[in-house]
Amino acid sequence: MAAPCTYGKTLLKVEDVSLEYDGRPILKHVTAEIRDIIRPDCVQGQVVGFLGPSGIGKTQLFRIIAGLNKPTSGRVTVNGEDRPVQAGEVGVVAQDYPLFEHRTVMSNLLLAASQKEKDSKAAHDKVVQYLNDFELLDKARLYPVQLSGGQRQRCAIIQQILCSDHFLLMDEPFSGLDLLMLEKTSDLIQKVANMDELNTIIVVTHDITAAAAVSDHLWLMGRDHDSKGNPLPGSHIVETYDLIERDLCWHDQIITHPRFVDFVREVKERFRTL
Amino acid sequence: MNDALNVLSPNRVISRQTLRWLVGFQLVMLFFIWIFTPTVFLPKPKEVFQALSEMWMQGLGGELITSFYLNLQAIAISSVLSLLLAYLTVVPFFRPIVTLLSKLRFLSMVGLTFFFTLMATTGHELKLYLLVFSVSVFFVTGMAEVVAAIPKEQFDLARTLRMSEWRVVYEVVILGQADKAFEILRQNAAMGWMMLTMVEGISRSEGGVGAMLLNQNKHFHLSAVFAIQISILVLGLGQDYVIGLLRRVFCPYAALTLERK
Numbered sequence: 001m002a003a004p005c006t007y008g009k010t011l012l013k014v015e016d017v018s019l020e021y022d023g024r025p026i027l028k029h030v031t032a033e034i035r036d037i038i039r040p041d042c043v044q045g046q047v048v049g050f051l052g053p054s055g056i057g058k059t060q061l062f063r064i065i066a067g068l069n070k071p072t073s074g075r076v077t078v079n080g081e082d083r084p085v086q087a088g089e090v091g092v093v094a095q096d097y098p099l100f101e102h103r104t105v106m107s108n109l110l111l112a113a114s115q116k117e118k119d120s121k122a123a124h125d126k127v128v129q130y131l132n133d134f135e136l137l138d139k140a141r142l143y144p145v146q147l148s149g150g151q152r153q154r155c156a157i158i159q160q161i162l163c164s165d166h167f168l169l170m171d172e173p174f175s176g177l178d179l180l181m182l183e184k185t186s187d188l189i190q191k192v193a194n195m196d197e198l199n200t201i202i203v204v205t206h207d208i209t210a211a212a213a214v215s216d217h218l219w220l221m222g223r224d225h226d227s228k229g230n231p232l233p234g235s236h237i238v239e240t241y242d243l244i245e246r247d248l249c250w251h252d253q254i255i256t257h258p259r260f261v262d263f264v265r266e267v268k269e270r271f272r273t274l
Numbered sequence: 275m276n277d278a279l280n281v282l283s284p285n286r287v288i289s290r291q292t293l294r295w296l297v298g299f300q301l302v303m304l305f306f307i308w309i310f311t312p313t314v315f316l317p318k319p320k321e322v323f324q325a326l327s328e329m330w331m332q333g334l335g336g337e338l339i340t341s342f343y344l345n346l347q348a349i350a351i352s353s354v355l356s357l358l359l360a361y362l363t364v365v366p367f368f369r370p371i372v373t374l375l376s377k378l379r380f381l382s383m384v385g386l387t388f389f390f391t392l393m394a395t396t397g398h399e400l401k402l403y404l405l406v407f408s409v410s411v412f413f414v415t416g417m418a419e420v421v422a423a424i425p426k427e428q429f430d431l432a433r434t435l436r437m438s439e440w441r442v443v444y445e446v447v448i449l450g451q452a453d454k455a456f457e458i459l460r461q462n463a464a465m466g467w468m469m470l471t472m473v474e475g476i477s478r479s480e481g482g483v484g485a486m487l488l489n490q491n492k493h494f495h496l497s498a499v500f501a502i503q504i505s506i507l508v509l510g511l512g513q514d515y516v517i518g519l520l521r522r523v524f525c526p527y528a529a530l531t532l533e534r535k
Contacts, residue, residue, distance in 0.1 A: 068430055088436030098427045102450050102527055111445075115436045143527040163435045 005244060008036035010080055011046065011200050012065070012090075012167060017074035018234070019060055026057045027064075027071070028234030032219055034200055037244070044250075045193030046200040049211030051267070052221030053274055057235040058204050059171075061221070065202065066092045066169055078167060088115070090167040091160025095175060097152045099144040105131075105155055106140040112162040130158045150181060157192060166198040173203060174210040186214045208267050209255060216249045217242055218267065222274030239270055317497035326501035334486065338505055341474065341483040344398070345466045348405035352466075353459055356410045360417035364443050376415035383408070387476055397479030404476065408469045409462050416458040420451050453528035456521035460514060467510050 012034040019027040037044050052058045063069040065076050067087040075084040099108050106127065113123035131137040134154045144152060153173070160168055173185050193201050205211045211218060220239035223231040243249040246263060254260050280286035281296055288296070308319055317325070326334075359375065362368040383404060390407070394400035424446060432442040474484025483502060490498040521528065 066434060068433060087433040090434075092430065092434045094427055094430070096427070098431045100428075100431070100445065100450060102452065102525065112435050143530055145527065145530045160434065 005037050005039045005044070008038050010035050011078065011198060012202075013077045014061075014065065015074050015077065017061070017064060017071045017076065019057070019064065019069075020072045025234035026060050028236050030061060030074070030221075030236045032237050032240070034202075034217070036198060037216060038197075039250075043194055043197050045196060045198070046217075047189060047193045047215045048200070048202045049215035049218040050202055050204045050221065051206070051208060051211055051218060051271065052235070053271070054206070056221050056223070056274070058221055062092075062169055062171060062202075062204055066090045068092070079165060088163060089165045090169055091164030093153070093156045093160055093168060093170045093173065095172045097149075097156035099152065099156055099159065101144050104141055104143055105136065105147070108144070108155065109159055109162060112159040115163050126162065127158075130162065134158055150184065153185070154188065157188070161192065161195075161199075166196060166200055168192065168199070168201045170201060170203045172205055174205055174207045182210060186210060189214045208271065209264050212241075212243065212248070212260065212264055212267065213255050216244050220267070220270060220274070238274065241267065315496065317500055321497040322500045322504065325495070325497035326504065329486075329498055329501050329505075334483070334502065334505060337481055337483045337486050338509060340480055341470055342509060344401055344405065344474075344480075344482065345463075345470055348402055348409055349459070349463045349466055351402070351406045352409040352413050352462065355406070356413035356417055356462075357455060359414050360421050361443065361447055363418050363421050364447060372414060372418050375411060376418060378407075379411040379415060383472065383476070397477040400477045401473045401480070401482075404473045405466060405469060408473070409466050412465060413458060413462040416461070417455060420454045420458065421447055424451065453521060453525035456517060456525060460517040460521070463513055463517060464510060467506055467513075 010033055014030055014032040017027055017030040018025065034046055034048055037046055050058060050062075060069065064071050065085065067076070067085040067089060070084075077083065078085050078089050099105075100111070103111065109127040109130065110123060113127050114120065117123040117126060128137070131140055134157075136151060136154055136158070139147060139151055139155075144155070147155060157168070157170075170189070173189065174182055177185060189201055189203065193199050203211055203214065218239075218241040219237045220241070221235050222238040223233070223235050224238075225231055241263075243263075246259070248254060248257075248260055248263055251257070278292065280288050281292065305319070308316070359368070359372050363372050386407070387400075387404065390400055390403040394403055428446045428450060429442055432445050437445060470482070471484035471487055474480075474482040475488045478485040478488075483506060487499060487502045487506075490502065
């Protein structure tokens with residue numbers, strides 16, 4: 001039985017987004033929406049898994065959602081505002097977790113915090129709080145090159161949370177991780193999502209199992225095909241999976257459940273047709 | 275013992291103590307080669323040190339100060355101009371101008387000297403203009419390449435932190451590349467010494483170590499030439515050390531990922 005929940009206001013909306021390069025369609029009429037998930041007696045953030053084969057235009061859509069690129073037509077809006085998203089409203093954690101190498105961990109985070117919090121004492125307290133929560137307090141004086149991959153990932157996540165409006169885009173967060181680190185990263189995503197009711201994380205990945213394990217919804221991006229089976233130019237979201245409806249989220253050890261295994265198989269089969 | 279064997283193996287990191295031994299050994303070897311070399315034209319160490327003492331009495335110290343001051347002035351002006359121009363390449367309008375300036379490094383001073391002479395009111399000014407020009411065309415080339423090579427991800431990171439485009443320039447281009455700017459400064463400051471002889475040869479009004487060197491060379495006083503060269507080398511090494519020290523102080527992160535620190 002699906003966990004009881006209702007949907008609140010729209011947090012992020014992709015409205016009929018198309019993108020062309022030199023007249024060649026990359027994205028075609030992409031439409032999607034993320035709404036606030038409300039569960040009684042708990043803080044529940046949103047996690048959306050964003051899947052698609054390589055070269056399908058995921059990165060382009062990712063950059064448009066982040067406000068880093070402008071679409072040819074359509075728009076992305078956040079928090080119900082009647083204007084296109086601006087860079088900085090949606091945090092971005094890129095695959096190699098970029099940080100300012102010339103600043104220490106503390107300085108990187110203070111820089112991010114001070115963009116939103118003008119009171120320097122409040123900004124400092126907020127950074128210390130996050131460092132403590134993410135077990136990085138003892139690394140505050142180190143430079144990014146002195147951090148391990150996991151520490152760097154956490155630092156990049158904190159930096160973006162401090163500055164964005166509850167939104168976080170993560171590019172391939174499971175790429176190249178061993179089983180233990182994969183579990184840790186999944187827990188981290190859940191932890192960040194559930195820090196605030198409005199926190200919304202979009203995870204762009206190739207890893208269907210990992211994405212399904214952390215997400216409440218999955219977007220599958222692909223192309224339409226002609227009658228001969230050849231892909232037509234221009235990608236869009238061909239499938240949206242509601243994992244709440246299927247009672248496949250917010251359970252411990254969901255990946256071992258037969259229904260979850262069947263669901264992953266279903267998504268994989270659909271993935272092969274894209 | 276292992277460390278001693280490592281000095282002949284590729285990509286090995288050796289201890290500081292081994293490095294000191296290695297440098298000491300190579301200096302002694304160099305000194306021996308110098309002493310026992312059969313070339314009759316090469317002055318022996320004793321002659322060079324005697325000449326150094328004589329040159330010192332003839333005012334080598336003062337000439338070194340004159341040249342050092344000129345070089346310092348030129349480096350300071352070149353650094354400000356070159357960094358400014360290189361940073362301005364973030365604005366498309368300035369890119370062709372900087373590209374054109376960087377191409378001027380192929381030009382010789384002949385002809386340009388006349389142009390600078392018309393601009394300058396004193397001999398010192400003329401030397402300064404020539405030196406600033408000579409150093410800047412190389413400095414701006416190196417630094418503009420550093421700016422052009424900044425990965426897109428760094429700009430995106432700054433933008434996702436709600437920075438304005440000028441703030442992005444400050445954070446990513448100016449602060450983020452400070453370690454590389456120091457390194458280019460170090461190379462160009464050394465080149466300044468190399469060009470100093472030429473510049474001080476063009477205008478000898480103030481003297482300077484370059485003019486002194488040319489005079490001694492003209493009379494084929496090789497031991498005096500070597501003595502002056504050694505003085506320039508020592509001063510240049512000191513300058514190099516100070517710029518390196520400044521880099522380590524202001525950009526301590528720069529050496530953290532190096533295999534050979």
